Amino acid sequence: MTKISIITIGDELLIGQVIDTNSAWMAQELNKAGFWVTRRVAIGDGRSDILKALDEESSFAEIILITGGLGPTADDITKPVLCEYFNTTLVINEEALENVKNIFIKILQRPMIERNLKQAEVPASCTVIQNKRGTAPGMLFEKNGRIFVSMPGVPHEMKGMMTDSVIPFLKKSFATSFISHRTLLTAGIGESSLADHIQDFEEALPQQIRLAYLPNYGMVRLRLTANANQAGGLETELDLLFDDLKSRVSQWLVTDEDITLQEALGKLLTARKQTMSTAESCTGGYVAHLITSIPGSSAYFTGSVIAYDNEIKKKMLNVEPGILSAHGAVSEETVRAMVSGAIQNLKTDYALATSGIMGPGGGSEDKPVGTVWIAAGNAHEVITQKLWFRFDRQRNTELTAANVLNLLRRFILSRSL
Amino acid sequence: MTKISIITIGDELLIGQVIDTNSAWMAQELNKAGFWVTRRVAIGDGRSDILKALDEESSFAEIILITGGLGPTADDITKPVLCEYFNTTLVINEEALENVKNIFIKILQRPMIERNLKQAEVPASCTVIQNKRGTAPGMLFEKNGRIFVSMPGVPHEMKGMMTDSVIPFLKKSFATSFISHRTLLTAGIGESSLADHIQDFEEALPQQIRLAYLPNYGMVRLRLTANANQAGGLETELDLLFDDLKSRVSQWLVTDEDITLQEALGKLLTARKQTMSTAESCTGGYVAHLITSIPGSSAYFTGSVIAYDNEIKKKMLNVEPGILSAHGAVSEETVRAMVSGAIQNLKTDYALATSGIMGPGGGSEDKPVGTVWIAAGNAHEVITQKLWFRFDRQRNTELTAANVLNLLRRFILSRSL
Secondary structure (H helix, E strand, O other): OOEEEEEEEOHHHHOOOOOOOHHHHHHHHHHHOOOEEEEEEEEOOOHHHHHHHHHHHHOOOOEEEEEOOOOOOOOOOHHHHHHHHOOOOEEEOHHHHHHHHHHHHHHHOOOOOHHHHHHHEEEOOOEEEOOOOOOOOEEEEEEOOEEEEEEOOOHHHHHHHHHHHHHHHHHHHOOOOEEEEEEEEEEOOOHHHHHHHOHHHHHOOOOOEEEEEEEEOOEEEEEEEEEEOOOOOHHHHHHHHHHHHHHHOHHHEEEOOOOOHHHHHHHHHHHHOOOEEEEEOOOOOHHHHHHHOOOOHHHOEEEEEEEOOHHHHHHHHOOOHHHHHHHOOOOHHHHHHHHHHHHHHHOOOEEEEEEEOOOOOOOOOOOOOOEEEEEEEOOOOEEEEEEEOOOOHHHHHHHHHHHHHHHHHHHHHHOOO | OOEEEEEEEOHHHHOOOOOOOHHHHHHHHHHHOOOEEEEEEEEOOOHHHHHHHHHHHHOOOOEEEEEOOOOOOOOOOHHHHHHHHOOOOEEEOHHHHHHHHHHHHHHHOOOOOHHHHHHHEEEOOOEEEOOOOOOOOEEEEEEOOEEEEEEOOOHHHHHHHHHHHHHHHHHHHOOOOEEEEEEEEEEOOOHHHHHHHOHHHHHOOOOOEEEEEEEEOOEEEEEEEEEEOOOOOHHHHHHHHHHHHHHHOHHHEEEOOOOOHHHHHHHHHHHHOOOEEEEEOOOOOHHHHHHHOOOOHHHOEEEEEEEOOHHHHHHHHOOOHHHHHHHOOOOHHHHHHHHHHHHHHHOOOEEEEEEEOOOOOOOOOOOOOOEEEEEEEOOOOEEEEEEEOOOOHHHHHHHHHHHHHHHHHHHHHHOOO
16 A cells, blocks of 8 residues: 655644644545555654654655745745755746746735745756645655655645645556545444444454544544455445444434534535524524535525623513523523524524533533533424533533534424425 | 654544644643654554554654543554553553543443443553543553653543643653743735845844744734743843834734734723624624634623624614615625624624625626625724635635734724723
8 A cells, every 4th residue: 555644844833833734634635536644744844853754754655745844934944955855956947936926916916025036946856836826836856766745834725736736646656545434423422332332343344444433522423444455345345334334323323424513404404495593692603603614504594693792682682681680691591582583583494592601701609611501493492401511611612512503403303394 | 952752643633534633732831831842743543653653753752742542442552552562461540440430420420331441441560640531541651761641632631631740740850941932913914025024133033042934814923932951041032032023013013922813802802991793794603703712702792693694684784775786795885884783783882794705606707706895893984895815615714704803903903092
């Protein structure tokens, strides 16, 4: 099997200022093309660390993909270090120069300075990969039968090069494997109990197919992966095994695709030609953001009222002042009224609502930090659930969002069309 | 200087199913404690890959921090591989066993199965780090003067162990360095022009202080980092240099702290005891989510209307039907009316609004995908800006959010108190 290693370069990765999302995207796309990433290494902007990583990774991987450190400023040293490693010098690439000029003169309409022109310099021995989305060109090198590709760390620039140039080149030049995944999402059962429940299934799996458990936000994702030199009927075998797995976990099954809860909800609403809205207090727009991050969500999502302040709960969601004064904002009665108000005012078939104390402040003995009420329903019925989380603000928000999306999904499924 | 390497274990990291946020958090906390992370390596759930990484990383690093692969299921193999590497066997740890029982019986109130009890097994030669937030204990090993710490991959469990046990232990056992960062955020100038503008400054920096450029979302963050064996007046020197840097970039300065735009806006509103709301179409709640992700934001943020549907723009934000029919939803007139409607209905001093076409669908010749209008203002005046992005839905949303938060920030700064 062809081995790939990804090297990411930049001090910002080692001091935690930036989260590396590039590697995950690259790995997904490489899998689709039949390549398996064996290792990922992150190092700082230091000459010796870069040289050491190039040596070590090329000792076992046939393909070494490098991102980062190609900017126009002095802290970006990848290009001179690559020259040293491949024993070559920098020369101007005419096509890259035209691209830099075009970006500054036509698109940015900003004066171009000497420093920008330097972006068009590349090591003489490399094959240049033009950057259609930015100024720094990509560079492809060959050494001792290994392929090295250096790309900018800016995500959309790297993505353009990978899709248009790097992956097509790798597919042409290296043996691809058969790699295929099937993923399903469960809710309402812990990882251990799930593993016990499907132990027979797991033990009977053939050698080329592996099962993985990915617990997150109170749900567990199960992934079957086939990885072999050749397909040889594995796709069919994977399908059969996946069907078996689905029937074994059917009572906890949320979706049998590798999609998010909001995508599953969107598919359900699209199939039923129905609409929804959100009335959010403690999640502060996060649920609406998750829903609207899906292209085409405007077909089933009309909008939201984010009611952080109680006055907005009253005015924009018709929550009666008596409910708030008798039960408080974080109560079953309030989220129930928020759902009804959203359905009335935002004119949708369904709505969901959240109200809780996300922390770190705002808790009381009665309602400690992490207390959350959620609700979902239609014009005739509203169901509610009380949650209690013991985490930080971010995780409390994420867990609330996952739970309320699933509450609405279950509510919709329980209705006949 | 003490060298640290982080090894993260899990196939999900190599196929791109999960984005690694643990390493960034660990690096930040280690920096605060005076440690510098030299390398990060991500590998799959494979015996030989884990053994190879343990060997390679311990060849140069004194401290090797390992996360992942400690779950109760068959795909989690870190514990047996650690036994092999440290030539020891698994034994039950009584305190960890009590912890597992307590979690299942008292907190989860779920039946405990054999598999859960196995979570309390640890290699005989390790020092156990109890897990106050989950069932898998941490393990600390010593070999040839190197310290190896294995922790669960679940973020909040790993964080608890790092804060309570690992970092205090490392500070006691190893030499710490002086590491200090100063970060500022600029907007409205490109990375290259900025670098040219402060070239003198950069060239005159002393050896122990480095300048880094972090461009993102149309803004550039500048970071000064001092890294030396001893403080020796470096903190003062860093402050003086940072003051110099700030004055050199003052016309583009957004904030002189390592905070986000939404935090800068929150500080401004808090200082002025004023309030804001959002009226979002294309950002679909993302701006509200960014604002409410900050603890204490309820002091200055009252709420939002997410008006994906034009009917909601009319009904909840008082946008006159004539404006929508004459100019369309993505227009200067509409975002202007949305700001005024939000200020009226959500009763705030300021409001911001967004309306645009985020893609991939929905574009026209007149208004191609990526066309966005943003607005910000108070009851007396509204300022607007037209944006045009050429990226994907996610990046278009993030860029719109950054721009509209900055538009409101500049609007507020331009008002006297």
